[in-house]
Amino acid sequence: MPQWRLDTAQQTLVMASTGAVPQVVYWGTPLPVSEDLAALALSQVSDLTGGMLDRLPDLSLCPLPGSDWQGQPGMTISEVDGRQITPRFQLERAEIAPDSLMLHSAADGLRLTHSFRAHATGVIAMTTTLHADRPVRLHWLAAPVLPIAALGTEMIDVAGKWLGEFQLQRQPWSVGARLRESRTGRSGQEHPPYALFPEPGCTNTAGTVRALHYAWSGGHRMVAEELPDGRRQVQFGHAWGSELEAATSFQSAELLAVVSDSGLNGIGRVFQRDMRDRVVTWPDPARPRPVHYNCWEAVYFDHDLATLSDIASRAASLGAERFVLDDGWFGRRDNDTSSLGDWTVDLRKWPQGLHPLIRHIHDLNMTFGLWVEPEMINANSDLYRAHPDWVLGRADQTTGRNQLVLNLGLQPVQDHLFGVLAALLREYPIDYLKWDHNRLLPVVDAAQNRGIYALMARLRAAHPLVELESCASGGGRIDAGILAHTHRVWLSDCLDPIERLRIQHDAALFLPSCLVGSHVGARRSHTTGRVQAMSLRAWVAATRHFGFEMDLRALDADEAQILGRVTAWWKSNRDWLMQAATLRLDSADPAVTAEMQLAEDGARFVLTAAQIEISRQILPKALRLTGLDPTAHYEIRLLNPEDAPPQSRARCALATGSLRLSGAALMAQGILLPVAWPATIWMIEGSVAQIV
Template sequence: MLHLRAAGVSLVLDARGGVPCVIHWGADLGELDDLALAALADAVVPAVPPSSVDVPLRFSLWPGLAEGWSGRPALAGHRQGVPAPALRLVALGDSWVRAKSADDSLELTTELELTPEGVLRIRHRLTNLGDTDFELSGLNMLLPIPEQASELLDFTGLWAHEREPQRGSLRHGVWSRESRHGRPGHDDAFLMMAGEPGFGFRRGRVWATHLAWSGDKQIWAERSALGYGALGAGELLEPGEIRLGPGDSYETPWLIAVFSDSGIDGLSDRLHPWIRSRSPLRLPRPVVLNTWEAVYFDHDFSVLGRLVDAAASVGVERFVLDDGWFTGRRDDKRALGDWYVDSSVWPDGLHPLISRVVSAGMEFGLWVEPEMISPDSDLARAHPSWMLDSSLTWRWQRVLDLNNPDAFAFVRDRLAALLSEYPIAYLKWDHNRDVLTPGATHRQTHALYRLLSELRASFPNVEIESCASGGARIDLGILDLVDRFWTSDTNDPLDRQKIQRWTSVLIPPEYLGGHLGAGAAHVTGRSSALGFRLATALFGSAGIEWNLNAASPSELAVIAEWIAEYKRLRPLLHTGVVVRADAADPANEVHGVVSQDRSSAVFALVALGTPRSALPPPVRFPGLDPNRVYTVRPIGTPPKMVQDAAPAWLSVGSVTLPGRVLSELGLPSPLLAPEQAILLSVDAS
């Protein structure tokens, strides 16, 4: 028997038979000795129904036909056309289980870890012990879910509209989400949740899985008419993509599995502390100004110099030069791969600009897109074989074959040369297209991981942001190798509110870049009030994507005040507990961050549209200590209101009440105009 327990979660395996059976994954079952575990395992053996296998059907750690499981299997593959034989248990450790095939030609080892935060991690390693090749079709991780987990929530999306939630019932059959983008994609399922009907941010039991992998994948939920439900995931493999020679091994990505008995926020309450515990992320996160939506490809030193001065004057800490700095790059149709500073634009290299940035007290960052190559580039003309063989261009670019040792070395060495010549503190690492070459994703993803690892080893003080035409590559596989995600290419605050709300279920906010854009959003063209833009960008790794040379003195003053407030709040925003209230009216949302000791918090009441009634539901403040007394007061730029008189508590400027009252009863809502937000500080007396 194997019983893992941590932070209110249990995993129980019965490994007394031929294969280990998963008895339970979910709420903690308490302290169970060997006798109690054996009694539990014996007691939960199910009945044998008519017209079925003649032994009780149990959910194996490696479910497949050999155990009577007719759903999606854990292992699929063949040796010269003969399917993989059944597995049998051969060894059990404190955190691993090992099996061999009946003919001893395959060995499968499964690692299991339940972290102190209650996050379960599982991965398999398959080794070919035979003397001929074994072609692997799939190696997946599956976990059972109970019958109460009958409602699903996962995500879809488009460019600039990532993490769009979608919900539905889990009926008999398979709800499967497959990514064939060579990256997770804008429509990434992201985090698949199965919960009790009507589960929300603060209510209901929820089971969830995420595959920590940056390439093609499949993640699914299944309810079998045989009586079991399951969540499963694994790398999505093309035929022939993984062929194991004698002695070769294949290791799956980690499956990250989380249980919560307090809704979706309960998932974050486990994931965020676990991610933070294993990350060397530098705090505080610097305020960034990125030049893309300020100057695009128009790189002019005098213009950029004034932008440097404006950025420094409002308190920016990191200045990032985006696309357009390298040889021949005057638009997005050419020159990817020619990673040399363009002497026609920068005759003295980037030294004058960087000197101005550093002299102004800021770090310097640079945009790159190392995994791509333009057909119209010196590199492509010199090495056409370095392009992956898809004939389709995307944004007028192709994919560089990082599995080619020469191409890999060229990119690594060019980036190393830039990082050696210039004091670059940060790389914005972009990836602006899908990988559409069959069979290339597995090796391309592993080559990317190796490239990032080598650069980080050589330049440990350089931070890297994962940007994939916005948010198309946000996952826990690449998070081990990067320091920030570009959450989406849209800076429109109305879109960003929902994108950030859902992305932060999995990813802590300090990793999620959120920038203040211009009044008219670059992507949507929608105009937004400065206060709404500022309140939206506050909750994350904040920055600016706006030509401050065009801002008015009054706007610059407001931005400077906002940055000062952000710096004051950073310790809270980037270490606290993210909370979200369940919305009684979808037009109004409440979210916030509460300090770990629950002594302070900052909340945002956001009006996404027009409420359904003249008096919207009260503002409730989740996550506070019910037995402490708090003072609530507005901070930041005042929003536009549509009210003849403000609620009484807001009219006097603050209110002091117990946390239980603020969480359960709440406060009367101010009547915000659509697309407005009010920030509220909450501090214990």
């Protein structure tokens, strides 16, 4: 029985085969190099009892009915004429290289390849590829199927909606299958392709947990199944039936696997590092992340050179370094009913094109970014009138936000979009495209997503210094697949800081702060109607890739002073802050949401503690920190003591000066913060103290 293993610093994956498709016999925290893999594989051979077949079918990397598998299959295929194919694969060979492995199995003119790569970031990436000697129809193909330890009692997956992304859902394991499937054509707010599998006692800062992320931006499917015999499997793949054409070759997206023995934060640290250092290809890695200004919530579709020039001057005076012109600059785009597809400047609004605005922005030492939504088209557009045949789906389909979708599976559509976008980038000095995607797809078509990737890759090859942001009604397309082509995500259209705190906090399990755009919104939120203080709005945005998005003419003097101060603080700290790990804290008070940004070298951190609502007890509970060197001593101070409410009468130690405490004390006992009003936030800065 051959065995194979892959290792990162965080996990070990061991596979074995009895001659058929290999199966995972261990996926967990690191095993010693001396582990006897044959004995490990033997230890996983189960007994038999009544009411079973006379052989226990393997929970293989692709469990199939042809191999007596009675649970959810890892692949479903048929001949072109519809006859089901039920192969019984046999292992042919293994290709072994440092940190990678390919396992090839074959049956009946079919070849199944499972590929694995262990990355220095800590993830193991894996794919499944199917080759056939004749065209076949693929209904379902899972990435390599993994077992889940029986010790866990629950799973955590992710749901959400517009203005409420990244909602963590806890579901108990039980006999049967849990199915999550996105059939909206994008990774989606509703079913983003992430799942976590904690063991009992797992918290943010302690315990064992496994996690999976399917790196695909189109429709996808997750099956988490517990069999009557007690075994558990998890499958991820493209959405069922999303391969619309018969073919001789199919491949899953990468499934990214992580294991942590330091709680959910261990998962977050690895995914954050992997996204930042491996998945994203930065145009200029040495360039500091610029402070954004986006004009959308200031002017919406009402574009005017004098107004936007005035706003740009105000943005620059507050410290902005990039000005993004949002929707409304092209075609005859006065609202969301027309002109998508017509990517030429509206000369009614911009009689000299965008050049005068860009010159003014450059004179202010800011760069220029532009909003586009290339995958979409309005029926009221010149492009639709010329090419109604380029629309994806039925002619009589229901629109979404008055939009139809261009069929990116068609090469002429890709060529056209590349041409118009490249023309814009040649004519104007644009350093950034906010790439939006504001409707659900009418069909689930994997070719559409491959077309999007191909278009973005082609555009980036032609204009390698231009950054792209993935926006899809806010956070509707956030995954490692799209981030292989982009450099920032718009996490949510909701700028209300109370809502943003929760969304950002939960998304930190998967995303680094340098990729997550977060903007200071208007005094009265445009999406919730709530009025929030500038201090809360600014500090919440300053925990991620910072920017602002409001009518700056409406700022009063106090708000402008606070915003300018927070902007200056962020710019002076961004070099380390944008490389920091975001660590969620276990708060003893459910009214407080707290997290740390911990520098890569561990020498400094920022702690944010947001009072979401009124606490049930009289005084604040101690807040334990995490990730520190227990033997080091840290100087900690409150960045915003001026935000203390009148009810804060005795002024605790942090409110009046700095403290020097060991990492051991900060993690074991924690710190006491001043009394806080609801909808306020405390910011605490810490650094290793110099010993004198």
